[in-house]
Amino acid sequence: MHAYRSHTCAALNKAHVGETVRLSGWVHRVRDHGGVLFIDLRDHYGITQILCDGDSPAFDALEKVRAEWVIRVDGRVKARDAALVNPKIPTGEIEVYATEVEVLGAAEELPLPVFGDTEYPEETRLTYRFLDLRRETMHQNMMLRSNVVRWLRNAMWDQGFTEFQTPIITASSPEGARDFLVPSRLHPGKFYALPQAPQQFKQLIQVAGFDRYFQIAPCFRDEDPRADRSPTDFYQLDIEMSFVTQEDVFAAVQPVLQGLFEIFGKGRKVYSDWPRIAYRDALKWYGSDKPDLRNPIRMQDVSEHFRGSGFAIFAKLLEQEGNEVRAIPAPKGPSGEPVGRKFCDRMNAFAQQQGLPGMGYIFWREVEDGSGMEAAGPLAKNIGPERTEAIRLQLGLEKGDAAFFLGGKPEAFEGIAGKARNVIGEELGLTEKDCFRFAWIVDFPMYERTDEGKIDFSHNPFSMPQGGLEALNGDPLKVLAYQYDLACNGYEVISGGIRNHKPEIMYKAFELAGYPASEVDKRFGGMVKAFKYGAPPHGGCAAGIDRLVMLLADTQNIREVIMFPMNQRAEDLLMGAPSEPTLQQLRELHLRVVPKDS
Numbered sequence: 260m261h262a263y264r265s266h267t268c269a270a271l272n273k274a275h276v277g278e279t280v281r282l283s284g285w286v287h288r289v290r291d292h293g294g295v296l297f298i299d300l301r302d303h304y305g306i307t308q309i310l311c312d313g314d315s316p317a318f319d320a321l322e323k324v325r326a327e328w329v330i331r332v333d334g335r336v337k338a339r340d341a342a343l344v345n346p347k348i349p350t351g352e353i354e355v356y357a358t359e360v361e362v363l364g365a366a367e368e369l370p371l372p373v374f375g376d377t378e379y380p381e382e383t384r385l386t387y388r389f390l391d392l393r394r395e396t397m398h399q400n401m402m403l404r405s406n407v408v409r410w411l412r413n414a415m416w417d418q419g420f421t422e423f424q425t426p427i428i429t430a431s432s433p434e435g436a437r438d439f440l441v442p443s444r445l446h447p448g449k450f451y452a453l454p455q456a457p458q459q460f461k462q463l464i465q466v467a468g469f470d471r472y473f474q475i476a477p478c479f480r481d482e483d484p485r486a487d488r489s490p491t492d493f494y495q496l497d498i499e500m501s502f503v504t505q506e507d508v509f510a511a512v513q514p515v516l517q518g519l520f521e522i523f524g525k526g527r528k529v530y531s532d533w534p535r536i537a538y539r540d541a542l543k544w545y546g547s548d549k550p551d552l553r554n555p556i557r558m559q560d561v562s563e564h565f566r567g568s569g570f571a572i573f574a575k576l577l578e579q580e581g582n583e584v585r586a587i588p589a590p591k592g593p594s595g596e597p598v599g600r601k602f603c604d605r606m607n608a609f610a611q612q613q614g615l616p617g618m619g620y621i622f623w624r625e626v627e628d629g630s631g632m633e634a635a636g637p638l639a640k641n642i643g644p645e646r647t648e649a650i651r652l653q654l655g656l657e658k659g660d661a662a663f664f665l666g667g668k669p670e671a672f673e674g675i676a677g678k679a680r681n682v683i684g685e686e687l688g689l690t691e692k693d694c695f696r697f698a699w700i701v702d703f704p705m706y707e708r709t710d711e712g713k714i715d716f717s718h719n720p721f722s723m724p725q726g727g728l729e730a731l732n733g734d735p736l737k738v739l740a741y742q743y744d745l746a747c748n749g750y751e752v753i754s755g756g757i758r759n760h761k762p763e764i765m766y767k768a769f770e771l772a773g774y775p776a777s778e779v780d781k782r783f784g785g786m787v788k789a790f791k792y793g794a795p796p797h798g799g800c801a802a803g804i805d806r807l808v809m810l811l812a813d814t815q816n817i818r819e820v821i822m823f824p825m826n827q828r829a830e831d832l833l834m835g836a837p838s839e840p841t842l843q844q845l846r847e848l849h850l851r852v853v854p855k856d857s
Contacts, residue, residue, distance in 0.1 A: 263331055263363075269305025273352045275336045280355060282307055283331045283363065285393065286324050288374050296321050298357075300332060303398075307350045309334065311357040320360040327373055327393070329364035332357050381818070386832040388823055400820050404808045407523060408475055411496050411804075414515045420473040420498070425460035427453060427477065431782070437481035439491075447849035453479035453492075456801060458721060459786050461499040462758055465797040466789040472499045475804065487750060487806060487817050490829040498755070499799035505741055505757055508798050509533075509699060512745070512753065516802070520695050523811045528694040533745075537702040542669065543585070546677020548703075551749030552696040554684030558676060561586045561664070564650050570619070570641040576666045584666040587618075587680050588654045592688035597659035598622055602686070603636065606663055609682060613675045615665070621647055622661035632658045681749070695747055695810070703742040706735040706771065715772050718742050722756035723798075724768060731767045741798070752807055755800020762790045 263283040271280065284302035298309040298321065309332055311321045317332070324330055334355040345351030370386075371379045373393045384391040391397055412422070431438045431452040441451040454460075456478050464472045476497040482490050500508060513533060520529045534552075541548050544557045562584045565573040576582045589598050589606075603620040610618040619638045626633050634647035654662055663679065665672045684690040705724050707717035714735050722740040724730045730738050745753035759765050765787065769779045780787060808820040818824040825831055845851065 267304040268300055268302040268307040269349050271307060271336055271350050271353050271355070273338055276338045276353060278336050279333065280336055281331065281333050282309075282355065284329070285373075286326055286328045286330060289324065289326065291322075297354075298324070300330070301393075305350060306348055308339075308345075308354040309357050310337070310354045315357055317357040317360040320362070321357060324360075324362065325366065327366040327369060327390070328362060329366075331361040331363055333359040382826065382832060385818075385824065385826050388833050392822070397819070400808070400812050400814075401822055403523065403812055404804070404820055404822075407519065407808050407811065408494075408804060410519060410522065411515065412475060414518060415473040415496070415498075418471075418511060418515065420471040421469060422474055423464060423469065423472055424474060425454070425457040425464075425476065429454050429460075439479045439481050442848040442850055444847050455480050456495070457497050458719070459783065461497060461799065462721065462760075462786060462797065463789055465499055465501045466760075466792075466794045470501045472799075473497060476801070487809065487815070489805060489817060489821060489824060490827070491825050494804040496802040496804060497799070498801065499797060501795040501797045503757075503796070503798050505701070505743065505798065508743075508755060508757075508800060512800060512802075516697070516745070516752075516807075519807070520811065524695060525811075525813075526693075530694065530696050533697045533699055535699045535701050538700055538704065539702070541698075541700050542673050546673045546675075546680055547749070548700050548744065549746040549749060549751040550677075550698060550700075551681060551684075551690070552698055552746075553691040553694060553748060554681060555689055556588055556590075556680050556684050558585050558587050558680060559654060560584070561650055561653065564646050564653075565642065565664075565666070568642040568646060570638055573619075573664070573666045581668055582666065583669055584664055585669070585672075585676060586650065586654055587663040587665075587676060587683060588656055589661040589663060589683050589687060590656060590689070591659045594688060595659070597624065598661035598687065599624075600636070603661055603663070606679060606683065609679060610665070610675060613678065615672060615675055618679065619664040620661055621650065621664075623651060623656060623658050625658060638664065697745060697747050700744045700746055701742075702739045703744075704736065705738040705740040705742075705768070708736065713773060719754070719756050720769065720772065721758050721765075723759045724764065727761075728764050728767060731764070731771060735771045743800070745800075745802075747810060750806055750810065751803075752810070753800050753802045755798065757796070757798035760790055760794040760796055762787055765790070 260281050263281070265281045268282055268284050282300055284300045287299040287301035287306060290297040294313050296311045296318070299306050300309050311318050332355065334357040336353050337356050339352055339354055369390065371383055371390055373390060376396070392401065415422070428441060428451045436455055438452040438455065441453065443449045443451060457474060457476050461472055474497045476495055477492055478495055479492045482488065498512070500511065517529060517531060536550070538548055541550055543560065546558065560583055562577055565584045566577045568574050573584050577584065591598050599622060603622055607617045607620065621634050621636045621639045623632055624635055634644065634651070639647045650662065656662060665676050704717050705722070706714050709715050718740065719742060722742045725739040725741055741757035743755055744751050759768060766776050766779060770776070805817050805821055809817050812820050814820065823831070823833065830836070
């Protein structure tokens with residue numbers, strides 16, 4: 260017999276009754292029934308119940324074991340009584356009567372339990388991540404992640420893509436986040452960078468003539484942490500294709516993502532209609548460039564109904580160029596319960612908590628004498644019945660429905676309006692559950708104005724401007740890029756674009772963002788040089804593996820689907836990173852640490 264096991268803890272069934280077997284694993288749970296011990300033995304594959312009584316030579320040894328000890332058990336397979344069968348596990352029809360036990364690894368008192376779903380502080384969980392990962396939910400999440408990566412890899416090969424690996428130690432590149440720099444020992448004073456993405460290399464692969472590339476790529480960005488983003492490193496499904504338009508990229512990606520969510524979505528509905536929404540419309544309708552389309556609410560511009568109205572606040576706002584008034588429709592939910600004043604006041608308070616003065620509202624109710632419908636609320640009194648009726652008709656609302664209003668410069672209130680839209684959809688029961696809705700967000704602006712008033716790239720600097728070189732000769736803030744994102748249930752899961760493969764357009768594009776040709780040659784010399792020797796039109800995208808698994812696992816915290824994540828302060832509590840270098844290391848790298856100003 261094997262030194263440690265003849266079977267795994269998920270392999271035994273009624274066909275093995277009477278056999279002598281050997282199992283090894285962790286003590287998941289111990290139950291002492293007065294002279295009869297029941298132990299759930301767990302390994303990577305499952306759980307088997309071990310039975311032992313005073314007649315067994317293994318009894319004294321088994322009495323000493325505790326939760327999470329690693330043991331080897333020899334014994335005979337017995338059928339459970341019909342009343343004791345556990346249909347929830349593959350081994351639920353049998354148990355193993357222990358005849359011999361060996362302790363392979365004793366465990367100290369646990370800093371957090373493995374059995375059960377007790378929640379513990381994240382700091383404790385990450386400090387003892389190896390214990391946290393033994394918990395059933397975490398184990399399932401990690402297996403889900405592994406299976407997702409394997410499935411994606413196979414799907415890409417099936418689509419005619421070829422997998423290539425790109426360098427991890429490379430040069431700094433502007434990808435919209437801070438680089439992690441790596442000092443060079445051989446070249447004192449110079450630094451490598453960890454790649455924020457394989458962007459330049461995957462484009463060079465296309466120039467080299469490898470038509471359809473993909474990679475499960477590690478990416479490194481020194482970012483402020485968020486619940487849905489790792490602060491240091493993450494993995495993405497990286498894709499690039501030659502001789503393609505935007506539509507070709509969409510056609511290649513949709514069957515892969517559609518299939519992934521259908522297979523791993525646990526029966527949740529996956530909508531196959533992936534609408535194309537212009538960036539400007541996404542902000543206008545949903546207050547976000549990653550809208551959650553499970554919520555059917557679409558915001559609308561209702562400025563004309565308030566221009567010159569009796570509601571002075573909005574009327575005066577609209578006298579200034581660039582200001583708008585937008586409405587968030589709030590139709591009554593499936594319950595049919597009217598949206599009343601209490602809900603409206605609660606949403607007004609929500610807006611105030613988000614830093615706005617509040618949200619105006621109108622709700623439509625039955626007239627007291629039953630003769631019809633009337634508009635109610637402070638706004639309705641100020642603008643009168645004719646305007647409120649025009650608003651109701653534009654928004655398609657009925658008796659029992661309401662609408663909320665925000666005014667000013669859209670960029671100042673769109674984000675909060677988007678959050679309010681989500682809250683309204685959830686609280687009124689309008690947001691669909693147990694489904695995935697995707698949408699391509701297209702026509703991103705090429706440039707944006709920074710807080711300092713400068714022009715800079717708004718997204719990927721390597722995207723092709725719509726209209727080519729001619730478009731760059733006008734107002735930069737009006738230039739649209741062949742840049743696109745894929746949103747799913749309120750999260751960005753893919754970002755990509757058709758690339759700028761012409762040197763003259765690239766020089767001009769970077770010039771508008773404040774990069775002279777000399778700087779472009781210095782920072783992107785390899786790619787510019789390659790484009791001068793025959794570059795095909797090409798484009799692609801990247802899908803965040805961590806975020807895809809987060810959605811499939813139905814969690815809102817990305818650390819729940821990463822094996823060894825950093826905490827919210829970008830610290831590895833288990834391994835002790837970041838750590839202070841030794842003096843010898845600093846000397847070899849010709850570096851000196853300057854104390855932080857107090």
